[in-house]
Amino acid sequence: MRREQITDKQAICLIIIFYIGSSFILGVDGESKNDAWISGILGMFMAAPMLFMYARILSLFPEKSMFDIFELVFGKTIGKAFILIYIWYSFHLGALVIRNYGEFINTVAMPETPIFITMLVLTVVCMLAVRSGIEVIGRISASVLPILFFIITTVILMSIPKMNFHFIKPILGDGILPVVKGGFSAFSFPFAESVVLMGGFFSLKTKKSPYKVYLIGTVIAGILIIIITLRSIVILGETFTKFYFPTYVAVSMISLGDFIQRIELTVSVVFVFGVFIKSSMCLLVSSKGIAKLFNLQDYRSIVIQVGILMLYFSYTVYDSIMEMKGWAFIVYPYYAFPFQVIFPLIIFMAAEIKVRRNKKGDENSI
Amino acid sequence: MIILVVIAYSLLFIFEFFPLYNQKQWRDLWLTMILGLCSFTLIALLSFGVKIPSPAMPIKNVILSIFGK
Amino acid sequence: MKSIKYLILSNMIFLNMFFLTGCWNYREVEKLAVVAGVAIDKGKNNQFIVTTEVIQISGGRESKTTSTYITMEGKSIFDAVRNQISFAGKKLYWSHTKVVIVSKEIARHNMLSVIDWYNRDSETRSDVNLLVSREKTAKKVLEQRALLEDINSFELADTLKNQISLSKAPIKELWGFINDLEAQGIVNIVPAVHLKKNKNMYSPQIMGAAVFDNAKLIGFLNSEETQEVLFVKDEVKGGLLIDRDKTNGLKAPISMEIFKNKTKIEPVVSRNNEIKFNIKVDTRVDIDEIVGNVKYANEKVLKKLSNNEAKNLKNRIEHCIKKVQSEYGVDIFGFGAKLREDNPKVWKKVASSWNDRFKNVSVNVSTKVNIKGSGLFSEPIKMGD
Numbered sequence: 179m180r181r182e183q184i185t186d187k188q189a190i191c192l193i194i195i196f197y198i199g200s201s202f203i204l205g206v207d208g209e210s211k212n213d214a215w216i217s218g219i220l221g222m223f224m225a226a227p228m229l230f231m232y233a234r235i236l237s238l239f240p241e242k243s244m245f246d247i248f249e250l251v252f253g254k255t256i257g258k259a260f261i262l263i264y265i266w267y268s269f270h271l272g273a274l275v276i277r278n279y280g281e282f283i284n285t286v287a288m289p290e291t292p293i294f295i296t297m298l299v300l301t302v303v304c305m306l307a308v309r310s311g312i313e314v315i316g317r318i319s320a321s322v323l324p325i326l327f328f329i330i331t332t333v334i335l336m337s338i339p340k341m342n343f344h345f346i347k348p349i350l351g352d353g354i355l356p357v358v359k360g361g362f363s364a365f366s367f368p369f370a371e372s373v374v375l376m377g378g379f380f381s382l383k384t385k386k387s388p389y390k391v392y393l394i395g396t397v398i399a400g401i402l403i404i405i406i407t408l409r410s411i412v413i414l415g416e417t418f419t420k421f422y423f424p425t426y427v428a429v430s431m432i433s434l435g436d437f438i439q440r441i442e443l444t445v446s447v448v449f450v451f452g453v454f455i456k457s458s459m460c461l462l463v464s465s466k467g468i469a470k471l472f473n474l475q476d477y478r479s480i481v482i483q484v485g486i487l488m489l490y491f492s493y494t495v496y497d498s499i500m501e502m503k504g505w506a507f508i509v510y511p512y513y514a515f516p517f518q519v520i521f522p523l524i525i526f527m528a529a530e531i532k533v534r535r536n537k538k539g540d541e542n543s544i
Numbered sequence: 545m546i547i548l549v550v551i552a553y554s555l556l557f558i559f560e561f562f563p564l565y566n567q568k569q570w571r572d573l574w575l576t577m578i579l580g581l582c583s584f585t586l587i588a589l590l591s592f593g594v595k596i597p598s599p600a601m602p603i604k605n606v607i608l609s610i611f612g613k
Numbered sequence: 614m615k616s617i618k619y620l621i622l623s624n625m626i627f628l629n630m631f632f633l634t635g636c637w638n639y640r641e642v643e644k645l646a647v648v649a650g651v652a653i654d655k656g657k658n659n660q661f662i663v664t665t666e667v668i669q670i671s672g673g674r675e676s677k678t679t680s681t682y683i684t685m686e687g688k689s690i691f692d693a694v695r696n697q698i699s700f701a702g703k704k705l706y707w708s709h710t711k712v713v714i715v716s717k718e719i720a721r722h723n724m725l726s727v728i729d730w731y732n733r734d735s736e737t738r739s740d741v742n743l744l745v746s747r748e749k750t751a752k753k754v755l756e757q758r759a760l761l762e763d764i765n766s767f768e769l770a771d772t773l774k775n776q777i778s779l780s781k782a783p784i785k786e787l788w789g790f791i792n793d794l795e796a797q798g799i800v801n802i803v804p805a806v807h808l809k810k811n812k813n814m815y816s817p818q819i820m821g822a823a824v825f826d827n828a829k830l831i832g833f834l835n836s837e838e839t840q841e842v843l844f845v846k847d848e849v850k851g852g853l854l855i856d857r858d859k860t861n862g863l864k865a866p867i868s869m870e871i872f873k874n875k876t877k878i879e880p881v882v883s884r885n886n887e888i889k890f891n892i893k894v895d896t897r898v899d900i901d902e903i904v905g906n907v908k909y910a911n912e913k914v915l916k917k918l919s920n921n922e923a924k925n926l927k928n929r930i931e932h933c934i935k936k937v938q939s940e941y942g943v944d945i946f947g948f949g950a951k952l953r954e955d956n957p958k959v960w961k962k963v964a965s966s967w968n969d970r971f972k973n974v975s976v977n978v979s980t981k982v983n984i985k986g987s988g989l990f991s992e993p994i995k996m997g998d
Binding site: 285286417 | 708735740791796955956957960
């Protein structure tokens with residue numbers, strides 16, 4: 179079978195959309211109030227070493243996905259355990275993202291539509307995309323990202339008249355602790371979530387490209403997220419943490435000359451694309467993992483079933499939107515920490531040792 | 545409700561399982577069957593109004609008991 | 614086989630056009646009752662009376678928009694709003710609402726009970742204008758016929774929008790009210806509306822402001838005081854300065870139009886934790902009305918005029934601050950918020966006792982009036998005996 183391949187540019191677009199997917203609308207964190215943008219920067223810097231680690235692991239084993247690497251490094255049994263762990267993580271993450279989408283549409287646009295239907299529609303599209311493979315997802319992101327950029331920048335420009343820059347002050351008014359906490363929250367959501375992408379970036383072209391993709395993608399997406407957070411702060415002030423979807427509310431304040439107003443739907447466009455890419459990647463990775471676990475030739479035959487399971491799971495995972503917000507900002511950072519930091523660290527060290535030993539073995543044999 | 549579900553699953557059956565059967569990919573077929581059975585039981589339970597426990601709460605409790613907050 | 618598949622697929626796509634357009638149900642435009650404005654009053658037994666102005670669009674060649682009023686009571690605001698279905702038969706459509714008028718009584722009692730629903734519900738929009746009625750009921754204000762427009766609420770919203778060239782009432786959108794309510798060191802002022810007789814019918818006039826202590830109304834400011842408050846808050850974008858000083862030897866007051874104003878508040882904390890505020894007002898004006906022989910082309914005269922006006926403004930602002938400190942004792946100027954922004958450490962110490970401190974905080978006002986023009990005339994009109 180032909181190896182699937184995406185260009186670096188497509189991968190960068192994919193990772194950017196992956197990042198801004200749900201954090202664009204949920205906001206970065208609620209703890210540090212009007213210092214949330216500092217938390218964003220902090221989170222980005224905290225994530226940098228992790229991202230280098232992910233990229234290093236990928237570049238040690240070119241053309242292999244996360245799951246292949248597990249088996250190569252740890253052997254069959256322990257490798258299978260790791261595969262199981264990451265199947266669970268990407269499956270859960272995908273379910274959470276689909277749920278975010280459902281809650282957003284349900285709260286903001288269509289309160290009378292059952293949440294199951296909105297999520298079903300999204301999942302069906304995701305299943306189609308994943309069945310078509312990562313190349314298609316990459317191409318979608320590359321062609322959609324310019325539109326999203328256009329929307330985001332025009333909306334930011336249009337919201338300038340509504341900005342009150344004194345809302346930023348006082349900087350670090352409550353001390354540094356809430357900001358660090360917020361930074362931790364921003365680290366785990368969205369930056370370090372890109373650990374999931376390790377399962378999808380088996381298809382990069384060269385050995386160097388994981389570094390390039392992770393670095394450029396994170397920097398661009400990070401700057402975008404920070405700007406968006408700042409925008410919400412300067413428009414809404416400290417109350418922005420009270421809203422479930424601060425970006426949406428901030429944009430709904432825009433009214434230019436009486437005829438450009440009610441443009442908050444543009445935010446939904448960005449959000450829907452972001453969520454689509456993010457949940458597709460999660461679905462792709464978890465079905466790839468399951469396929470690996472049972473030694474299937476191709477993951478495509480199980481995509482639909484995994485997608486349906488993901489949908490049901492996301493339907494049952496929360497009872498209410500209150501629970502969702504509490505979970506996303508309080509529990510999630512701790513819950514995701516092992517998946518994002520501890521396990522990758524173990525894999526990283528094991529992989530380094532393995533590669534060194536292999537090299538020595540090669541030299542000895544010559 | 546349950547009728548809709550059954551119709552949807554039979555459609556899935558036709559479009560999913562037969563191609564696999566024809567291609568003689570037995571492993572894929574078995575796995576898909578098992579996953580499909582799981583999802584079918586889930587949706588059947590859901591459509592009968594059974595509340596399926598969510599893992600969100602236990603995870604939350606565990607984490608709060610560790611970090612305390 | 615393939616053709617059958619295509620047939621089924623195309624059929625499904627066709628059907629999806631009807632069933633999966635994304636919405637569960639639909640509402641048609643003519644079935645909507647579009648709300649233009651709301652007035653909220655207090656009824657008997659702690660009930661709320663909600664009056665909505667609903668737009669009626671009559672079709673035909675000369676389509677005309679008129680409005681009608683629906684009044685309904687309920688145990689809570691939302692209850693009253695939903696009860697209107699039992700009356701009007703249509704579900705109200707909220708996203709074109711322009712004003713919310715709250716009666717004195719409710720504002721005195723607790724504003725939160727009113728604004729929470731409006732801000733929380735996803736069908737309403739939180740960027741509506743908030744008004745406090747000085748009349749007995751808010752309903753009375755809403756139910757007047759508008760002077761120039763067809764729909765009273767829209768006229769009220771227009772009035773507020775054009776306040777920038779009058780500066781005699783603040784502008785407060787609902788979300789801004791909540792923002793200031795939650796913020797530390799600032800309390801809300803909300804534009805006040807009353808009825809004024811004009812051509813033997815009453816029309817609403819927006820002038821002055823209502824002063825809140827947290828969510829409770831505690832008093833009103835008149836239009837002059839409101840302007841002074843706006844000067845301090847740096848919300849003046851236009852309006853007039855009127856020099857009534859008789860010592861100039863002028864028979865009539867001088868009117869100056871404000872084109873630009875910049876106010877800076879600087880909190881100064883001295884070593885023994887004494888807090889002082891420096892307020893610097895810098896205004897750009899044009900002379901627009903002047904009677905008498907004043908040679909304003911002369912630099913000296915011009916300087917005297919502007920100094921005079923600056924002193925006048927300074928006195929007014931100082932007087933206003935004194936009055937607010939002694940009469941209301943709440944920080945409508947946002948001094949505390951400013952202190953918090955610039956000096957969060959000091960603020961933390963004084964935050965709990967800010968209301969008491971505000972009452973005798975000392976303020977240092979310095980004003981500057983720059984006269985940049987005098988309309989089209991370069992010299993005053995002279996009488997040739």
